[in-house]
Amino acid sequence: MDISEARKQVISGERIYLRHLTLSDVSDAYLSWLNDSEVTVFMETKHSTMGELQAFVKERISKDDCLFFGIFDIPSNRHIGNIKLEPISLKEKKATIGIMLGDKSYWGKSFGYDSLLLCVNWVAKNLPIDKLYLGVLPENKRAFSLYKKIGFTVLAIAKKSAVYEDGVHDNILMELDLSKLKN
Helix, strand or coil: CCHHHHCCCEEECCCEEEEECCHHHCCHHHHHHHCCHHHHCCCCCCCCCHHHHHHHHHHHHHCCCCEEEEEEECCCCEEEEEEEEEEEECCCCEEEEEEEECCHHHCCCCHHHHHHHHHHHHHHHHCCCCEEEEEECCCCHHHHHHHHHHCCEEEEEEEEEEEECCEEEEEEEEEEEHHHHCC
16 A cells, blocks of 8 residues: 555544544644643644644645544544654655644543554554654653553664753654564
């Protein structure tokens, strides 16, 4: 499957589904996540305008090396977060992944775990990708624990490589070998 085909997929789990975002998914609720310091505490983006968010989503959905999925709650059809694979290198069989669970009413209820696991398993079975990578700040203990639970392992620690609120911090680089999931 190539990237354009992958964008047409709806990936369903028990409580959530993932689908490629469109400009119609840009909403006041989505914007509010990016302007909430609790949501963005470990993100590069600390605030956004509607125009900036629309431009960001438009750019992501037009890039050849990006899959930008929304996370949707099945019973309510509510957009609760995003998972992004970018950059994707099909030639090198690798991608970088990131997740944001923006709707705080879904925090602490395993929706992040369910979403990430659903995406990882789908990537392993449907895309010619063998490795997923991500970076996480040591201070983001919940995310680090989630990534380890999914199966990511520490690849390296990039010293003083991440700018975060009060200065420069280390960045834990992690990888997941998808070849074990491809069977």
